[in-house]
Amino acid sequence: MTRTRTHSAQTISVLAALAADPPRWRYGYDLAAEVHLKSGSLYPILMRLADRGLLESAWEPGPPGKPPRHVYRLTGRGVEEAARVHPRPVHGRASVLRQRWGQA
């Protein structure tokens, strides 16, 4: 039996941001800036999404003298999950919250 999980508004905003352009690899900091999350909130969300197989990551070589950077995108399951919890891509936490508020 498949368990249906609920997501926080912040997680939904991250899923929505990643689902806007699924094949594109995203940097963590850019993602955080887009959904207005601090690193302290973003990384736990990314960790949980990765743990559940909804997010894949890769290493992108950095410029000379700089460390490699981690990049992220949704897996196939992640795209499905994003579509399930949020049928239309929405950018920003505020709009997600507005939509949730409207559904309540």
Place this chain on the structure above:
Amino acid sequence: MIVLIAVLGICLLAYAVRARRRPGPGSDQGVLPAGEARDAPERLLAAAVTLLAADRAEWGRAMVGELAGLTTRSARWRFVLGCARVAVFAPPGRDAHGRTIVAGVAAAVAASVGLVGYGLVRYPGVVTGAATWVELAVFLAVLGGYLTTASRVVHRLSLPSLRPVRVALLAGVLVATLWVVVGVFASFGTQQYVNMLLLLTVPVGSLAVGAAGTWRGRAARTGRQAVFLWAVGAGLVVFLGWVGMTLLTAGGPYDAGLVRDFHTSGAPDLATYAVSDNMGAGMALLLLIPIKAVLFGLLGSVVAARLLPVAPQPPPPADPATT
């Protein structure tokens, strides 16, 4: 009591300094460019990611890589402070292991606090002034230290080390149990002889844990990890047994020396005096038993490492850019 606390403090400090020098599983070594000057946020992040569990080490490297892309000072500080929070409170991974060990220690710590709390409510005369509250504060600090120690050791456990550590802990429990059973039920003559055997339970069990952990894990580090967990567990179990029995029997049986001392103690009644005396002894045991266990456990680990073929330490993780 103060001497004991000082000894324990020095041991913990030495361990912390040593652990600080040794790169942890979330270490940034090999990720940050060598020879490049680091600013304060970078140094803070490098220290913070060492707190991450082994299965979260890659996330620590991701944070370090992300920081390198930030240029403004305020953005770097905001990013690093958020990451430091994650490093301390990161959610356990899907494959997080050893959580039952930490949960067990947390339960024992909670039970210890509960027992002492019950004792203070049942025997309010135990509280004699500010000194009692200071002792209770030290007691709580020690318990917090044990929980932190267990959590840190488990945090640093790699998955392949978990099984040997479990085997070592089980071996320690079995050896200690056998030792107690034989000591209590076998006929060795005088009661003093039996008491001596019981006193040796912790050293014998600790030797077994250190040796079994090192032998099964094929690494002295695994043996040491098992020893620290064993030491914390042994201290808590002895404390719970001692204080539990004290509260069940109201500090009895009362020997002649106790009755004699009671008359000059100013305690309201004999039971309160006995409970207070035993709870103080229990708190001393809470410090002494782990120290004893660590000393003998490390001895067992050293002996096992010398007698048995132990594999060299594993090489550092590969550069993530190449994986």
